[in-house]
Amino acid sequence: MQGLIDTTMREAGFGAFVEHPEGLPARRKAAVKSSIIRAIPVPLTSSGSQQTSTSTLARKLRLTDYFTLGWGTMVGVGWLVIMDDWLQRGGALGALLGFLIGGAVLLPIGWVYGRLVVAMPDAAGEIAYTSAVFPRGVSFATGWMMTLAYFIVCPWEAVAVGRIAGYILPGLDSMELYRIAGRPVYLPHVVIGLGLTALLTVLNYRGIRLSATFQNWTSFGTLGLFFIFVGLGVSRGSPANFPPLFTHAPLVSILLVIQIVPYFMTGFESVGKAAEEASADFRAGGFFRAIWMAIFVGTLFYACIVAAVAFVAPWHGLLGEKFMTAVAFQQAVGARWIVNIILAAALLSLFKCFNGNFVAASRLLFALGRRGMVDSRVGTVHTRHQTPSTAVLWIGAAAAICMLLGDAILVPITEVGSVACAVGWSATCAAYLALGATGKVRLSMTQYCVAAFGLLVGVVMALMKIVPFVPGHFSLYEWIALGVWILIGAAAATMRGQRVHQESVIAKQFGETR
Numbered sequence: 253m254q255g256l257i258d259t260t261m262r263e264a265g266f267g268a269f270v271e272h273p274e275g276l277p278a279r280r281k282a283a284v285k286s287s288i289i290r291a292i293p294v295p296l297t298s299s300g301s302q303q304t305s306t307s308t309l310a311r312k313l314r315l316t317d318y319f320t321l322g323w324g325t326m327v328g329v330g331w332l333v334i335m336d337d338w339l340q341r342g343g344a345l346g347a348l349l350g351f352l353i354g355g356a357v358l359l360p361i362g363w364v365y366g367r368l369v370v371a372m373p374d375a376a377g378e379i380a381y382t383s384a385v386f387p388r389g390v391s392f393a394t395g396w397m398m399t400l401a402y403f404i405v406c407p408w409e410a411v412a413v414g415r416i417a418g419y420i421l422p423g424l425d426s427m428e429l430y431r432i433a434g435r436p437v438y439l440p441h442v443v444i445g446l447g448l449t450a451l452l453t454v455l456n457y458r459g460i461r462l463s464a465t466f467q468n469w470t471s472f473g474t475l476g477l478f479f480i481f482v483g484l485g486v487s488r489g490s491p492a493n494f495p496p497l498f499t500h501a502p503l504v505s506i507l508l509v510i511q512i513v514p515y516f517m518t519g520f521e522s523v524g525k526a527a528e529e530a531s532a533d534f535r536a537g538g539f540f541r542a543i544w545m546a547i548f549v550g551t552l553f554y555a556c557i558v559a560a561v562a563f564v565a566p567w568h569g570l571l572g573e574k575f576m577t578a579v580a581f582q583q584a585v586g587a588r589w590i591v592n593i594i595l596a597a598a599l600l601s602l603f604k605c606f607n608g609n610f611v612a613a614s615r616l617l618f619a620l621g622r623r624g625m626v627d628s629r630v631g632t633v634h635t636r637h638q639t640p641s642t643a644v645l646w647i648g649a650a651a652a653i654c655m656l657l658g659d660a661i662l663v664p665i666t667e668v669g670s671v672a673c674a675v676g677w678s679a680t681c682a683a684y685l686a687l688g689a690t691g692k693v694r695l696s697m698t699q700y701c702v703a704a705f706g707l708l709v710g711v712v713m714a715l716m717k718i719v720p721f722v723p724g725h726f727s728l729y730e731w732i733a734l735g736v737w738i739l740i741g742a743a744a745a746t747m748r749g750q751r752v753h754q755e756s757v758i759a760k761q762f763g764e765t766r
Contacts (some may be wrong), residue, residue, distance in 0.1 A: 260633070309375065309528045310460055310638035315538040317464040318470035318523045318530075322546030326519030327474070328405065329412050331557045332598045336576040341508040344562035345497035348555055350509025352515075355551025358517055360706035361677045362547045364684045365521045366540030371693075373536065375640075376619035378676050378683075383623075385686040389677070391528050392550030392625045395616055396741040398676035401518050402525075402613035403647060404669045408450050409606035414441025415659065416598055419575055421545035433729075437658035445655045448603075452610050453648030460471035460529050463611060470604035477597035478553070481581060481590055482560045488584040496568060504723055511716045515669040516554065519605075520546040521677070522612035610647060618643035626744045640653035667730045670736075671717045678710030 313321075313536035330338075338347045362586035374380035379395035407513070418425040427439040456463050498505040511725050530538075561577050564584035573579045574600060578591045618640030621631025669714055684703045716722050717730075726734075 278717055294505045299678065303457045308638065309633060309640070311531055312459075312461040313464055313529050314534060315542060316468060318526070318538060318542035319545050320604070321464070321526060321611065322520045322523045322542050323549050324467050324471040324519070324604035325402075325405075325515055325522040325612060326546060326550040326605075327601060328409055328516075328605030329416070329598045330516050331554065331601075332575055332577045332594065333412050333415060335558075335561055336571050336573065338366070338509060338512075338558060339562065339567055339576075340499060340571055341512075342505040343496050343498040343500075344494045344567065345508050346502065346505030347558045348562075350506045351513060351551060351554040351558060353506065354510045354513030355517060355547060355554070357676075357705075357709045358470070358513075358520070358547055358551075359544070360702045361681060361709060362543050364681050364703050364706050365524060366543045367606075368680065368684060369527055369539040369543070370536045373524075373530070373539070374619070375525055375528045375615040376623065377521065377524045377527075378680050379616070379619055379623065379625075381680050381683045384692070385683050385690060386679075388625075390456045392620070392741075392745060394679040395625065396618055396737075397672045399613055399616045399620070400670050400737050401515075401673035401676060402522065402609045402616065402716075403413040403650065404672070405518075405609040405655065406449070406606060406647065406651035406655070409602050409609075410445035410651060411441070411653035411658060412445045413599070413602055413606075414438070415446050416575075416602070417441070417444050417597060419511045419578070420595055432658050433660035435659040437656070441658070442656065446652055447649055448606065449652045449655065452458055452603075452607050453644060455607070456610055456614060456644045456648075457634070457637065457639060457641055459639060460526070461612075463607060467604055467607055469612075470600045470607070474597050474601040474604065477593055477600065478557075481597065482556060484590060485581040486560055487586050487622055488586075489560075491563065492539055493564065493566050494562050508723060511713070512667070512670055514671075514674045514713050515667075517547070517550055518669065518673040519608060519612075520550065522608060525612040525615040531542075533691055571650050590633040610644075610651075610740075614640055614647045617646060624748065626748050628748075645707060647667055667717060667726060668733045671714050671726075671734065672713035672737075674710050675718075678707055678714060681707035681710060 286676045341347065342350050368381045369377075372380045372384070376383075376395065378398050382394050383391040414424070418438070423445075424440040425438055428436045429439055429442065430437055455466055475594060500508070518541050523539055523546070527539060557577070561580045565580035567580060570576050570579055570583075578594045581594060582588060582591050617626070617630055619628045619631070621628050622641065623631070630643045631640070633644050634638065681703050684693070685695075685700070685707065687693040688700060688703070694755070717726055719725060
């Protein structure tokens with residue numbers, strides 16, 4: 253255990269605590285080691301002995317797997333399904349700058365995550381980081397909000413796959429079941445969405461290696477098709493298609509896009525949720541590289557697709573079109589075949605994004621259960637597949653239920669997801685700063701400023717959505733969605749507390765009887 257602690261601290265950049273302990277106060281050295289120990293999961297049986305490997309998560313992931321998890325979780329099908337919303341918010345240049353600026357300001361947050369994941373390779377992620385310095389309630393609230401940030405993408409993608417299928421085969425837009433907020437919910441869409449949800453639930457139930465292989469193929473397949481259709485479309489475009497550059501005043505246009513960047517850039521930090529599942533020969537520094545690669549590639553992807561759509565066709569005349577991205581490229585090329593390439597890329601992207609967020613959400617729920625913050629039964633590991641099987645089943649079932657809300661959930665989900673992840677990012681940066689302030693981590697002035705800037709970015713991104721006088725703030729539907737999630741979390745925590753109390757009473761009575 254001592255060797256593991258020293259290696260982890262050294263690779264996290266805390267080598268001074270290992271190499272020169274004589275120059276450090278004993279209490280500070282002990283505090284750092286205590287934080288690392290608390291973050292390295294060593295599950296115990298009820299008798300207190302360490303469990304066997306079959307009771308821990310399987311260790312099978314490599315650097316490529318972590319990159320495709322981070323980037324794949326980040327990029328879904330928003331670039332196809334709601335491109336009109338992005339351009340309507342900011343205009344061609346406003347949307348482009350919004351994603352570039354939004355991605356750039358996330359680099360300090362990515363840096364903080366990289367440092368903490370290396371130091372604390374725990375599936376709990378933000379829960380582990382905050383628990384090192386903050387009260388248990390703060391850790392639970394942070395973990396619960398980040399679970400929302402990942403989970404909420406799952407029904408989004410389950411609904412989106414039905415919309416894409418309906419675009420490919422218009423006959424699927426039939427057999428209306430009901431309407432929500434004026435938007436119809438079709439039976440074929442529901443069947444397709446439930447089928448995909450069931451497939452990914454089975455994949456993640458049976459093993460992380462199976463899930464990672466699926467993630468790799470869909471991620472690189474998406475990138476390959478992206479380069480093909482963008483290259484073909486741009487060759488037919490013109491700069492004359494770009495205007496209007498902004499749909500509002502320039503600053504307001506950029507701000508309206510930056511507001512939704514957290515939702516569409518959430519995913520790079522999912523690397524940490526699978527940190528316990530790294531292969532035996534994986535070097536901890538790979539976590540840091542995977543996170544930064546995901547941010548860079550994700551930012552460039554969004555910037556390129558926005559620029560390409562605005563370049564290939566007069567985008568302002570296409571607002572309101574279903575799948576505006578596909579329509580723009582079809583107009584530029586003058587043929588339907590390029591739409592088929594775009595839809596194939598979108599389906600692969602949807603699969604990987606759904607799968608990546610499913611992995612992250614199930615690991616966080618698993619970690620909440622393992623730490624006793626919700627029902628401990630969701631913190632169990634399947635003895636054969638070495639997966640958080642109960643948490644996987646819960647996420648799959650909840651996603652299936654939520655997707656029944658249909659298209660009406662798409663925009664509100666985007667807004668609520670932005671706030672949820674901004675809260676998690678802020679808490680993580682605050683925890684890192686607190687570790688430095690308490691002497692558990694030595695921070696240089698530059699490192700302190702980077703982390704402080706990351707905290708500022710997270711707080712501002714959250715406030716942009718909840719402060720009433722800021723353009724693009726929460727509407728009633730978003731507040732309802734956020735409130736429902738908070739109430740569910742409060743109920744889960746309360747029920748867990750009552751169960752623990754009942755168990756302690758029973759144990760006490762049993763002891764008195766004996």
